[in-house]
Amino acid sequence: MKLSSTALLALAISSITATAYAEPASQDFVPTTLAGTSAQSEAKGFVEDFSLGGTTRNWYSNEQKYRGGTFAYKKHGQTVTDRRRENWVQGTILNASSGFTQGTVGVKTEVAVYNALVLDRSKRDIKGGSNRTLADSNGDAVDQWSKLGLANVQFRVSNTTLTAGRQNFSSGIVDSIGNRALPSSFQGVSFNSEEFSNLSFQGGVFDRVSPRSEQSLSKFRTEYSSNGVETDKVYTLGVNYQPLKSLKTSFFGANVKDFWNQYYFGATHELGDIQQVALTTGFNYYKTVDEGKKLMGEIDNDTFSLSLGLAHQAHSLTFSYQAINGDEYFDYLHETNGIYLANSLTSDFNGPNEKSFQIAYGINMAEYGVPGLKFNVYSARGWGIDGTHYTGNGGVAGKGYDGIQSQDGEKHQEYGVGASYAVQSGLLKATAIRATYVEHRGSENQSDGSIKEFRLVTTIPFNIL
Template sequence: MRVMKWSMIALAVAAGTSQLAIASSQDESKGFLEDSKLNVKTRMLYFSRDFRNNDRDDEGNRQSRAEETGLGFVGTYESGFTQGTVGVGFDAVGMLGLKLDSGKGRAGTGLFPTALDGRSQDDYSKAGAAAKFRISDTVLKVGDQFTALPVFATDDSRLLPEIAQGGLITSNEIKGLTLHAGRFTSLTAQAETNRDSFRLKEADVLGGTYAITDSLSTSVYYSHVEDHFRKWYGNVNWALPISDKQGLVFDFNIYDTKSIGQNLTGAWVKKADGSNKLDNIAASLSAAYNIGAHTFTLAFQKVSGDGDYAYGVDGGGTVFLANSIARSDFNAEDEKSWQARYDLNFAEYGIPGLTFMTRYARGTDAKTRTTDNGSEWERDIDVKYVLQEGPAKDLSFRVRQATYRSADGVYYGSSSIDELRLIVEYPLSIL
């Protein structure tokens, strides 16, 4: 689950429009070692989940509380490209997760792998590497990699991120246009070291983002996940400046999903004819109004057709919908949901690096295994501060609190959850 995923599309557009037609990226290559980058991100995460009166975790086991603390390290090395017509490079990633606090009765936050006795492992690690090739402004990367495509996006909401294995082509040959084509054959979950955590057979992806103007962009993507589903995704993002300190941003996202092959995903609710095939459309529309330090956002989302909007085997972040927030995605069959959100940037008041966000979302008419007319709501608060200068520049402190309620057990049978995350991150650039 991520928040405001359309902003990644905007970043992709910005990357595309920054390309100059005069000289390609490969023409400006300085060399394999000369353009190398080595970064290490440290993340300490305290995760508390109180199941309140439900007393059950996500798997249905009785547990009144899950509470753990971990320390994670993610080191990434990105080489430059060799000079010449075809540039060759190499990327590598190494990750380590350490358990700082846990207990058998408090495990299950998703921060660590779980042993056979139900306890979280003391530590775990994973690593990967990828070869890359560049011609002009087109890059082919083969091996282990993080992805942020709307139809195949790795998740980074716990201690260590997911990592995918496969090949991906990214092309920026035309100004304002970014194209992607790829095939992925396995995916390593956040709290696992197994390279095939989701038993992914094969996922083919194709699509791109085009900046029609400086303020208007659109995206279209397609994916085919063998024996699960095929998806179409579309996005339109329109930024409308009103004045120097005022503006509107409209964002529309839509997924069309249908089961294919052996239908290993299936729908949450079987139909009267016994079918459990997915055949649905999930769409969201948001409107954000910014005035100075304040941003006010309203969003509406609807799932129609057979089954819920399904994802996971194609990456835990593959849900670029407005109401996919901290705890719930509001993505059940036939569910309608709306959201009201407020953001405050304290830089306008002389405290750069300090931000505040709160939102409320409510969903109705949800069909799940437990109800044909379920409702759910969630309230989130997020406060973050990033040091702007000094020896610890970019060190960040974040508090995320979520309150979730549903009288019908819409979300995995968990009707009442209070969630708290305390996150400290420090990105260190070595090269």
């Protein structure tokens, strides 16, 4: 289970794709031409364009399981259970970034120090640690810790940049995730090329991930693995293309060594005028097949989501349908946000053969004189979860998605409400405050269980130089 969103704050309505535009979305064709300017020709210099700044985030979560579910922790060597878990962490990022040197080949460096200060250190509250609070082998919170979140060197020619080291990367398959006090990052080599007006290319090779709540680097594993197997090579390559001013598309492929080959296609189309009625259509599709040593077992999975978002002035209403076609979970890499599906919420709604539907409503109070204030509410239901036909583990216990066979006709539902405010001016300008409440209820063998969660997250950006 992973609380996620696609390039939005945690628990935003991931399926609301309608965006406010002052003018009707143009349906004009966009010809592919060479970029009009070279980013490198405008380089200001290594020192001249140096910047120092970052963010500090106060991250609080209160979870309660129900319908028999419990959390567990060790007390005096004995396992103790109860229904509640709390995590409260202050995460701070200090980022130092040079400018690109001038000349044909520009060189730049970026270093970011991540620091976590645990504000709730109760062993009972944190329940032995998780991807929320770092704990030692005894289950006690590590009161304060730091690490290099980013440390890379970048080389740029014209509008093409090569990055080597610990870095952020964003695509439909490999994407940094930032829904905790600190985000994840990846170690490897990547490139981004924007030599054309409406066509860009991205790719990378990564061997380690820097998890959100861990000090050390880790090998890659999957979000839903039953055996915790790891791989140390992820290759990805893709293209972003905008054929119309109103239509954006992307296609990416990835080879996760000895796990799978995964392919992603995404498209977003805008139509109409938000002052009247605007329609935004979002489509996301994934194809996953096993590869190499098949450490995750045999996989043959087709998954898609389709969302239709209607917007009128301050109001947006979105309908999203999602379908998993395969006898295993739709899975993705742990410590990434590589799931751009519309119904990826507290639950990913990604069970074997699952179908799900979501309806979401949002209101932007700027239209009523309170810029920066937004509210949202959603309801999602999943049904038809059936893992009884899964044979991908080859009969080997603990391999692949072993245990999924018990899911027979499972269903679940999720409700959420949220409020957010972005400070518009003054010393705290761009500070974001978001409160969310979610309730998820699953049937007996549905993997996410039944849980309620309240979150309060405040993120303050700052600039030093």
